[in-house]
Amino acid sequence: MTGDLVDAAKRGGQALKGYIAKYSQEVFQTELEEALDASIKLNLPAAAITLLQYVVSSNCLALATRPLETALQLDSDKDARKFCKMLTKFKADVNYPGLLANVVADHPNLLPLFLTAGGNFDEHGVEALVRAAECGQLVAARRLVNQRVNIHAFDNERRMNPLQAAIFSCDKEMVHFLLTHGADINAPAYQDGGLTALQLALFNGSLETARYLLRKGADVFAPPALLNGRTVLEAVCTLADNDQARADLCHKLLYAGAPVNRPGMKPSSEYDEIENNYDDNDCISCARTPTQLASALGQLEALKMLLERGADVNEAPADEYGRTALQAAACSETPHPDLIHFLLERGADVHAEPAVLGGVTALQGAAIAEKQEHFAVANLLKDATPEG
Template identity: 30%
Template sequence: MARRHPAATSAKRRAAPPNPSPTPPAADGSHPLLHAARRGDLRLFKRLVRDLDKGRGRHREVVDAAKEEGLGALHFAAGKGRLRVCRYLVEGLGVDVDAVDDAGRTPLLVALLRGIMDTASYLLDHGADPGKADDEGFAPLHHAATAGDRKMVELLLAKGVSVDPVCVDGTPLYAAAIEGHDEIMQILLENNADCNKKIPGIDTPLLVAITAPSVKCVKLLVEAGADVNDGILAPLVVAAEMKGSTACLKLLLEAGADPNVPDPAMEYDRHDATLLSDRSFCWLCLGDGHEALQDALACREMRPGWPNACYRQGEALMLLKDYGGACDAFLDAAKLDPGSPEIESALWKAMNSLKTSCGATQAV
């Protein structure tokens, strides 16, 4: 493959984007008190508290002292959905509902990270800060958006949290785009999430949705006013690169995406045949055979032994109804990539079109 612009390489990696959530806490709760909280054994937990307290009457201090990697009893109980233990800790002992571990995570974040929404709701009802983020900026809304939990997203927004908190992987809108949660994306957009938010080193929400790929999310972003010509890479180029993104490409074109808009990757390397092939495909979708052929010919000149360059030339010639030239181009592609079903199908179609065209000419 031709040398890629660094941004293009990162876009390719995002074709199978990672879950934007941080890793769940690794501590195992080996401390007896934490182990009991994790298991949800309230009777054992209370007995251990009494034993460790030794009659001093400082039960909360005993509980607060038991930590692993900053994780306290409430973190462990919340992370396993042990509501009875959570109630005892919060209502019985008055532990800090927003205590943080060594990574800045609150019990609410731990519950959300593990997808335990009933416990998260309980903590919110009992004073947990709905907007408190961890050390990497992950806020409760990021986790709710990643999980695709509509009720939790609506609950957090109803409590007045920012719709655009920024973490190392973007805003909750990015999380919804990565996971393809179009319903969550719609809620966020209805609450004025910034569809053109730019985070240094990260693509726009639109580019993330394209690489997911999620046609529904792309459509929502376009309808919300996302800039279809902006990004580390031009959205059209990214959509052209992605297999199965033809629908996204058409949406972008219908929304006014322009193949002529200078692409940062193209500016970086004007001799990147892959980018020319991608742009040729964009012109094809626009129905402009002449521009498509121009890029295809330039692509083939750069990489004469690349079957995709020949294939793009054949497609452009088919659009221009030069069926003889298309047959030659597809035949060249077939020689370079024998056995390709896509090329064989295109060649067969071109030959039939040529035959039909010749027959019609003779009839006249």
């Protein structure tokens, strides 16, 4: 029926009215809205205009995807503009969540059209600016900033402000633009899973950006997000590549006074997948301090620097699936005997109590792993145990 309605609409208003009259018991509003949606997807402006003139609202509330969104999914700027202009002339609502962000992402050149059509940049501009920063749409970002969109506000869905979104996308030009237009380099992290600009650059491996932010005054003392956050040292310890660059940045952060431990000496809420002791296909979460994280990742140089700056080699594990530094190193999927040697030399307690829930001793952790590489680790730990 959708195809028949579109075909009738292509032939004009009389043909459409005649078809509807003939099949009045079968044609419902949903079918008419689906016909408009199909007309846009098939790039049939004549059919779309007929439907809008006679029988269909431009908002199509019965559909999951509104006509404006369908128009923005067209590949060509020219085609998208044609249908967006048509729909706004028929009073399509340009102020519903996510629409301006989609304009910026898919057809940023259409942003002035939506402004003229009554787009509310006070209400929806922030998510659009965050999307522009995330997608590297500098022209769109300029237009939004010129519309006085709040450059400091968070997009709650993405848990970032515009500057953090630009850093997430490793877009140096966008970062520079936002900072020169007043973005706060030390805006706090979104409180659930967010990161400050510097924490995000370090976690993302954007080392050049991290150095740039430090030169611009990024705060190494900024607290982590309340939930699932990272300090700057936790962030730099997660870098998987380029050991020398990581070590250099770790030195720089520590020299700048970055605290080794979290506020209140609490474990990190940094989450990593750790092999479950009972089911190899299951994963559990583990809260860890920077020292425990560096040990788990086999980062000897980072570990040395942290201990030299006053970290406790025997920091207590978190209550749920926590690990001391030695337990974390012994449980690591890829064990590093030299790191374990170092921990033992620095007084790591082989007999440290395991976490209350899901905890293991260092020797248990090595034994549970059951991989060839862990035999040497188990022997090291046994040799360091008076009873062994």
